[in-house]
Structures are given as structure tokens and as C-alpha cells.
Amino acid sequence: MELENPYLIFLGDVPDALGAKTGLGIVDWRREWCVGQWRLDGCKADAGLPEMDAAEAARTGAKTMVVGAVNSGGQLPMHWVSSIVAALDAGMDVATGLHQKLADVPEIRDAAERNGRRLIDVRHSNEKFATGKGTKRPGKRLLTVGTDCSVGKKYTALALEKAMRDAGFDADFRATGQTGVFISGRGAAIDAVVADFISGAAEWISPAAEPDHWDLVEGQGSLFHPAFAGVSLGLLHGSQPDAFVVCHEPTRTKMRAVEHPLPSIREVIDLTIRCGSLTNPAIRCVGIAVNTAALDEAAARSLLDSLAGEHNLPATDPVRFGVDTIVAEIKTSFADA
Amino acid sequence: MELENPYLIFLGDVPDALGAKTGLGIVDWRREWCVGQWRLDGCKADAGLPEMDAAEAARTGAKTMVVGAVNSGGQLPMHWVSSIVAALDAGMDVATGLHQKLADVPEIRDAAERNGRRLIDVRHSNEKFATGKGTKRPGKRLLTVGTDCSVGKKYTALALEKAMRDAGFDADFRATGQTGVFISGRGAAIDAVVADFISGAAEWISPAAEPDHWDLVEGQGSLFHPAFAGVSLGLLHGSQPDAFVVCHEPTRTKMRAVEHPLPSIREVIDLTIRCGSLTNPAIRCVGIAVNTAALDEAAARSLLDSLAGEHNLPATDPVRFGVDTIVAEIKTSFADA
Numbered sequence: 001m002e003l004e005n006p007y008l009i010f011l012g013d014v015p016d017a018l019g020a021k022t023g024l025g026i027v028d029w030r031r032e033w034c035v036g037q038w039r040l041d042g043c044k045a046d047a048g049l050p051e052m053d054a055a056e057a058a059r060t061g062a063k064t065m066v067v068g069a070v071n072s073g074g075q076l077p078m079h080w081v082s083s084i085v086a087a088l089d090a091g092m093d094v095a096t097g098l099h100q101k102l103a104d105v106p107e108i109r110d111a112a113e114r115n116g117r118r119l120i121d122v123r124h125s126n127e128k129f130a131t132g133k134g135t136k137r138p139g140k141r142l143l144t145v146g147t148d149c150s151v152g153k154k155y156t157a158l159a160l161e162k163a164m165r166d167a168g169f170d171a172d173f174r175a176t177g178q179t180g181v182f183i184s185g186r187g188a189a190i191d192a193v194v195a196d197f198i199s200g201a202a203e204w205i206s207p208a209a210e211p212d213h214w215d216l217v218e219g220q221g222s223l224f225h226p227a228f229a230g231v232s233l234g235l236l237h238g239s240q241p242d243a244f245v246v247c248h249e250p251t252r253t254k255m256r257a258v259e260h261p262l263p264s265i266r267e268v269i270d271l272t273i274r275c276g277s278l279t280n281p282a283i284r285c286v287g288i289a290v291n292t293a294a295l296d297e298a299a300a301r302s303l304l305d306s307l308a309g310e311h312n313l314p315a316t317d318p319v320r321f322g323v324d325t326i327v328a329e330i331k332t333s334f335a336d337a
Numbered sequence: 338m339e340l341e342n343p344y345l346i347f348l349g350d351v352p353d354a355l356g357a358k359t360g361l362g363i364v365d366w367r368r369e370w371c372v373g374q375w376r377l378d379g380c381k382a383d384a385g386l387p388e389m390d391a392a393e394a395a396r397t398g399a400k401t402m403v404v405g406a407v408n409s410g411g412q413l414p415m416h417w418v419s420s421i422v423a424a425l426d427a428g429m430d431v432a433t434g435l436h437q438k439l440a441d442v443p444e445i446r447d448a449a450e451r452n453g454r455r456l457i458d459v460r461h462s463n464e465k466f467a468t469g470k471g472t473k474r475p476g477k478r479l480l481t482v483g484t485d486c487s488v489g490k491k492y493t494a495l496a497l498e499k500a501m502r503d504a505g506f507d508a509d510f511r512a513t514g515q516t517g518v519f520i521s522g523r524g525a526a527i528d529a530v531v532a533d534f535i536s537g538a539a540e541w542i543s544p545a546a547e548p549d550h551w552d553l554v555e556g557q558g559s560l561f562h563p564a565f566a567g568v569s570l571g572l573l574h575g576s577q578p579d580a581f582v583v584c585h586e587p588t589r590t591k592m593r594a595v596e597h598p599l600p601s602i603r604e605v606i607d608l609t610i611r612c613g614s615l616t617n618p619a620i621r622c623v624g625i626a627v628n629t630a631a632l633d634e635a636a637a638r639s640l641l642d643s644l645a646g647e648h649n650l651p652a653t654d655p656v657r658f659g660v661d662t663i664v665a666e667i668k669t670s671f672a673d674a
Contacts, residue, residue, distance in 0.1 A: 134563025134595050191533040198532050198567040226471025226574045226616050230535040233560075234567025258471050260615070274608070278597070279563050 001120055001127060003064050003095055003185045005033040008057035008087065009047055012069040012080050013040040020045030022097055023068020025179045029158050033185075035060045038083065045069065054083065058090035064120075066182050067096040074099035085111040095120035097178035097189075122178040125188050125201075132199030132238050134279045139209030140334065142286070143241035144219040145272050147263055149228060149256045151249040152318065153219040154180050156289040159318040160216045160245070163327045171214040174206045176235060180218045190220055191231050198231060202238025214330075217241065223271050224263040225255050233275060240279040243286040243333070244272055245326060250303060251294045265311065286333055287326035288315040338457055338464060340401050340432055340522045342370040345394035345424065346384055349406040349417050350377040357382030359434055360405020362516045366495050370522075372397045375420065382406065391420065395427035401457075403519050404433040411436035422448040432457035434515035434526075459515040460529050462538075469536030469575050471616045476546030477671065479623070480578035481556040482609050484600055486565060486593045488586040489655065490556040491517050493626040496655040497553045497582070500664045508551040511543045513572060517555045527557055528568050535568060539575025551667075554578065560608050561600040562592050570612060577616040580623040580670070581609055582663060587640060588631045602648065623670055624663035625652040 007030075009023045017024060027034050027047040036052035039045075047068075054065060065087035071077050076098055084102070087094050088111040096102060102119040103109045112119045142160065144153040157173055157180075164171035173180070175187030193201045206215040217239045221228030246268050255262055263271075269285045276283040288307050292300035300317060307315035314325035344367075346360045354361060364371055364384040373389035376382075384405070391402060402424035408414055413435055421439065424431050425448040433439060439456040440446045449456045479497065481490040494510055494517075501508040510517070512524030530538045543552040554576045558565030583605050592599055600608075606622045613620040625644050629637035637654060644652035651662035 131594065132564035134597055191531075193532050194528075195530050195532050195535050195568045195571070196528040196565065199564055223570075223612075224615060227469035227536055228533065229574055229612075229615070230567040230569075230571025231532045232567075233570045234532070237563045237566055257468065260471055271611070275560075275566075278561060278566070 001122065001125060001181065001186070001188065003120060003182065004093060005064065005185055006035045006062050007033050008052070008054065008062040008065045008092065009034055009037045009049060009068045010065050010083060011037055011039045011043050011045050011047065012077065013042040014045050014069045014071070017045045019071065020047065020069045022070065022179045022182060023047055023066065026066060026068060026182050029183045035062045040083070054087040054090040054092065058092055062092055064093045064095055067094065067098065070098060076100050076105065081105055081107055084108050088112050088115045088117045091115060091117065093118040093120060095122060095182065097122045097182070099123060122181045123189050123192050125192060127188060127204070129193060129197040129200040129204055131196060132203055134199070134237060136240060136280065137208040138211055139213045139215060141206050141215045141217055141239055141241045142243040142245065142330070143217045143236065143239045144245050144247055144289070145232070145236070145268060146219055146222045146247045147224070147265065147268055148222050148249065148252060149225060151247045152289055152291045153247045156245055156247050156318050156323065157216040157218045158183065159323045160326065163323045164214060164216070167327050167331070169214055170210065170212060171216055174215045174217045176202070176205060176218045176220050190235055191228070195230065198234025199238030202235045206239055219247070222255070223268065223275065226258055226260055236272065236276050237279050241276060241283055242280060243284055243330060244276070245287045245289050246285060247289045249291045265307065269311070284333065285313060286329045287313055289318050289323070290315060292317040292320060338459065338462060338518065338523070338525065340457060340519065341430060342401065342522055343372045343399050344370050345389070345391065345399040345402040345429065346371055346374045346386060346405045347402050347420060348374055348376045348380050348382050348384065349414065350379040351382050351406045351408070354382045356408065357384065357406045359407065359516045359519065360384055360403065363403060363405060363519050366520045372399045377420070391424040391427040391429065395429055399429055401430045401432055404431065404435065407435060413437050413442065418442055418444055421445050425449050425452045425454045428452060428454065430455040430457060432459060432519065434459045434519070436460060459518045460526050462525050462529060464525060464541070466530060466534040466537040466541055468533060469540055471536070471574060473577060473617065474545040475548055476550045476552060478543050478552045478554055478576055478578045479580040479582065480554045480573060480576045481582050481584055481626070482569070482573070482605060483556060483559045483584045484561070484602060484605055485559050485586065485589060486562060488584045489626055489628045490584045493582055493584050493655050493660065494553045494555045495520065496660045497663065500660045501551060501553070501667070504664050504668070506551055507547065507549060508553055511552045511554045513539070513542060513555045513557050527572055528565070532567065535571025536575035539572045543576055556584070559592070559605070560612065561605065563595055563597055573609065573613050574616050578613060578620055579617060580621055580667060581613070582624045582626050583622060584626045586628045602644065606648070621670065622650060623666045624650055626655050626660070627652060629654040629657055
């Protein structure tokens with residue numbers, strides 16, 4: 001799916017910043033696409049954008065209103081419906097990552113039809129994917145993989161996009177989850193694809209490109225997560241990465257939502273190379289990204305030094321220390337390619 | 338999804354036996370569930386059942402008409418619609434494995450509503466699955482895995498069900514594909530499940546059971562198939578098999594629909610144990626099932642002897658030589674369990 005920018009970010013009346021995580025993430029990475037924020041009475045989140053409603057945003061040039069807020073349960077609160085209808089009546093598309101489809105609400109469906117605008121449910125792709133082919137495509141690809149879910153795979157891929165562009169690379173972030181799709185304006189929520197088409201969708205997400213172009217593909221789940229490893233493996237095969245970065249959260253003792261312990265970084269590197277070789281025999285690890293938020297700076301540096309030595313790879317916290325060391329490793333590692 | 342038997346097998350007017358593969362497969366394994374076959378003028382397939390139409394089948398006690406035929410493209414031919422309506426009007430449910438949903442045809446949807454009967458689209462499960470938990474469930478499980486797609490995984494699981502029951506085991510075939518669902522009256526087409534729920538669906542397919550009960554789970558795809566490995570891995574994790582059988586077709590040079598060579602049986606055993614250990618550390622291989630149809634009997638026996646020696650496991654062609662050697666291996670291998 002493709003979203004047209006500029007965006008108006010709708011934050012509803014969420015009670016805290018967590019409820020506006022999607023909207024805040026978009027503003028973090030694509031401030032230049034966001035003309036304003038629309039907040040209802042009682043909203044406790046603030047993305048720091050100019051305040052405006054749908055009519056004003058449309059006058060300012062906004063093409064899509066992104067519902068960047070979520071209430072518990074992922075359902076659409078009925079008191080947000082009139083704002084969505086107003087956005088459609090003002091001539092914008094409306095995009096959400098909610099479980100509930102926008103078109104399932106009759107007033108919204110009618111308003112979209114009346115105005116000839118699109119309702120974009122990022123969790124429910126209408127894209128028809130082919131099954132994967134596994135054939136090598138031109139262009140270079142990097143995939144972020146993890147010891148678990150929610151360990152910074154999206155953040156690391158976005159940080160690499162920025163740092164690689166700054167370093168003169170031709171590089172694009174490729175989204176595989178809903179917030180990522182809003183941030184890149186394109187992509188697919190790969191965990192919502194029908195199982196037969198996981199790797200086919202991944203092939204569509206990072207298509208053939210110029211030989212020195214880098215796609216930075218947002219990873220999902222973990223090959224070691226008993227619920228989601230199938231998604232991770234299909235994404236690995238379809239992305240056919242030349243390079244990967246292992247993302248890790250060192251204070252976590254169990255994988256998310258299950259009782260399993262986290263795998264070691266070494267196990268993740270080994271199994272990623274073994275399975276990834278199927279569609280790219282040259283796959284290699286180029287770095288380790290650790291979320292050290294729970295550690296003080298000395299402890300963080302000590303952990304990263306120790307991991308770097310153990311694996312002979314750059315190890316960094318992308319939030320705290322940036323990803324320049326990984327970009328340098330990519331530059332060296334692919335100097336001859 | 339659950340199907341009520343007895344079945345009426347609808348064969349339409351398919352031009353050959355291949356078009357009636359699903360119907361013939363049901364009769365092969367569940368003859369006792371089938372009261373008759375309904376063939377239209379020009380049908381060139383024959384399941385050897387008594388000929389009858391919907392009204393007669395309903396009088397004979399049939400509860401579900403299974404569309405056991407498929408035309409090229411998986412669409413429903415319009416001249417089959419009146420037969421489906423007749424089955425619903427006679428009081429039966431109707432089940433198909435076509436791509437097209439039955440309810441998308443207005444006459445069929447109306448007839449189902451009018452008669453209060455179910456339309457069962459095996460490719461489009463309405464079952465709401467949870468995400469996988471990876472927690473060990475009581476009961477024993479065997480999964481058939483493959484060096485490729487379409488190498489006899491369903492046949493092997495069904496042959497094991499029969500042979501194990503004959504040998505006194507409490508054993509049930511568990512379906513993960515559409516023909517398998519018709520044969521067992523229960524299960525899910527796992528490749529049609531949303532990616533996030535592959536292993537959760539597999540957990541639902543083979544639920545907790547008595548400690549000495551065996552579920553014989555139909556495998557899908559291959560961990561080495563670049564299009565479908567994600568499905569295979571999620572199924573492996575969710576099935577948490579104690580035992581697995583590797584299925585192989587020795588004359589194939591490329592994997593189905595892609596350019597990749599087949600992996601070796603050794604590679605399949607190794608990666609299945611490595612990945613399967615995540616949800617069942619005691620996983621072990623108990624046999625090799627080879628489709629030797631392309632070989633004469635001497636060549637087939639020689640190949641099987643050589644594989645048995647190389648892997649120190651029973652190797653057989655389930656169609657040609659049965660699976661008793663694998664059942665004996667299971668008996669020995671799990672004697673203390």
C-alpha cells in the first residue's frame with residue numbers, strides 16, 4: 001500500500017504518550033511530512049506539531065489523515081468517527097493501524113465513497129502478493145533481526161537509513177509493520193499477510209534495485225520465538241539480505257508473551273546465516289544493536305565493548321551512541337562489491 | 338472447522354481423475370464416510386461410489402456435500418451452482434476447497450440462509466486462532482516434514498494413522514491442508530492462516546491429549562523452500578513433535594515452482610531437530626518416506642536400503658511397502674515414554 005503525504009496526525013483523546021506511539025514515531029522520523037496534529041479535548045499526548053483540524057490541514061496541503069493513536073483493544077472509539085468523516089469530507093484519505101477496518105463503520109464507508117477518498121487499513125492489506133521465488137534480485141539489502149520481538153529492529157533500520165544517507169549511501173528504509181508503513185509511506189504489515197505469501201510479500205517490499213542501492217528492511221519477531229518464527233523466516237528468505245544486524249535487549253529474561261528464555265546473540269547469528277543462505281549464500285552479520293536504556297552509561301559501554309570483542313563486530317546502542325560504527329563496517333565489508 | 342459426515346462427494350464434470358483428486362483422496366481414506374458420488378454429464382472421474390443426486394443422498398443420511406472436484410484456476414464453474422443450491426435445499430452443508438468463497442455467489446448464499454445450512458470454505462478459515470504459546474502439551478505428536486512440497490507428507494501421515502491403529506496405538510491424523518481437512522473432518526488449511534497465527538493454529542490443530550495418544554500431523558512445504566519455509570517452521574514450532582518422518586521424492590532436481598535444488602535428507606533432519614528443539618528438546622527422526630514411483634522395484638529397494646544404512650533409520654515407500662518399519666521404530670524408540 002502507498003500513502004500520500006503530507007500527513008495530518010490525528011491523536012484523538014488518548015490518555016498518555018503510549019497511546020499515541022504511532023503518531024509520535026511518524027513525527028520522529030518524518031517531521032517534514034507532517035503539517036499538523038489534531039487533538040480532541042482531553043488528549044494527553046503531544047507530538048509538538050501545529051494544532052489544526054481537518055479543514056485547516058486540507059487547506060495547508062495535507063493529503064492523508066493518519067490515525068496515530070490507539071485505545072486499548074485496537075478498536076475505533078465511536079467519538080472519533082466524526083473526525084474521520086470530517087477528514088474525508090475535507091478531501092483527505094484516512095489511514096489507520098487499528099484491528100477494526102474503517103470501512104466496517106457505515107458513516108466512514110459512506111463518507112469515503114461520497115468523496116472518492118481511500119480508507120487505508122495498514123493491518124489489512126488488499127495487496128495481492130505472489131508466492132516467493134527466492135531468485136536473487138539486484139541491489140543490496142540489510143535486515144534487522146532479533147533475539148526477541150520489540151528489541152529495536154524498526155528503530156535500528158531507520159537509524160541506519162539516516163546514517164547511511166548522511167554517509168552518502170543510496171539507502172531506503174523498507175517497512176514490514178504498521179508504524180513503519182506510515183513512516184515510509186509504503187510497505188506491508190507482514191504479520192497480517194496470509195501465511196503462503198510471507199516471503200512473496202517480503203520480495204515485493206524490497207524489489208530489484210540499482211546494484212549499489214541499499215534497502216534497510218525492518219525485521220519482525222525472532223527465529224527463536226515460538227509464536228512468530230515463521231514470519232521471521234519468511235521475511236529472511238524473501239528479503240535475501242546481504243547483511244544483517246542483531247538487535248537485543250539485555251535485561252529481558254523471557255521472550256515476549258511466552259515462557260521461553262532469549263537465545264544468545266551467537267545462536268541468532270548462526271541460525272540467521274544458516275537459514276538466510278538459502279536465498280543469499282553471501283549473507284553476513286555486520287553489527288549488534290543493543291537497547292541499553294536500563295543500564296547506566298558505564299555499564300552500557302562495558303557491555304557493548306564485551307559484545308564487540310566476543311563477536312568481532314561493531315556493537316552499539318542506536319539510541320544512545322548512534323550507528324556510525326555499523327555504517328563503517330558496511331562500508332569496509334562491501335568495499336569490493 | 339468441523340465437517341459433519343456422512344458425505345456426498347460431488348465430482349461435477351471434471352475432464353479427468355486429476356480434477357477430482359480431492360474427492361478421490363477422501364474416498365481412499367474415508368470410504369465409510371461416503372454415501373455416494375454425484376457426477377454431472379461428461380464427468381470423466383469415478384470414485385466408485387453409488388451414483389446419486391442431492392435429494393437421494395440426503396435421504397440416505399448425508400450431512401455434507403463435499404465439492405471434491407476443481408477446475409483449473411480454482412474458480413467455481415457457474416453450471417455447478419444449481420447442484421450446490423440443490424444440496425443446501427436438501428438440508429446438507431456444502432464444503433469446498435476452492436479459492437472462491439461459496440458465499441460470494443448470491444444464489445448459494447441465499448440458499449444457505451434459507452435452509453440454515455453451513456457453507457464451509459476450507460481455504461478461508463473463520464476460526465479465530467490465538468498466537469502460539471510454545472508450551473509443552475500432554476500427548477505425543479509426529480510431524481511429516483519434507484525435502485520439498487508435494488513429496489507425500491499427507492499420504493505418509495495417513496498411512497501411519499492406519500498402521501499405528503492396526504498396531505494398537507491410539508492415533509489420529511491431524512490435517513493442515515484442505516484435502517486433509519475433508520479426510521479428517523477437522524483441521525485448518527495452515528497456509529491460509531494469517532502469518533502471525535501459524536504456530537497458534539498448529540497448537541489448535543493438535544491439542545493436549547492423553548499421554549500415550551499420538552497425533553500424526555500432516556506437514557506442509559519444507560524448511561528449505563524459499564516460498565513456504567515460514568509456514569513449515571510455524572507448523573514445526575506449534576506441533577512440537579516428539580518424532581518426525583522426512584518425506585522425499587528422489588527424482589526431482591528442483592524444488593516446486595522455484596529454481597532451488599532440493600536439500601539433502603541429512604540437512605532436513607539436522608535443521609528440523611535444531612529448530613524443533615525450541616518447543617520440544619526431545620524431538621527425533623524416526624524414519625524416511627520416499628516416493629519411489631519412478632523406480633523399478635529393485636532400484637527402489639536398493640535406494641531405501643542405502644538410505645536406511647546411511648541414516649540408521651527405517652526407510653520405506655509408504656505406497657509400495659507400507660510403513661510398518663516406521664511404526665516398529667516408534668514402538669522401540671518410545672517404549673520407555
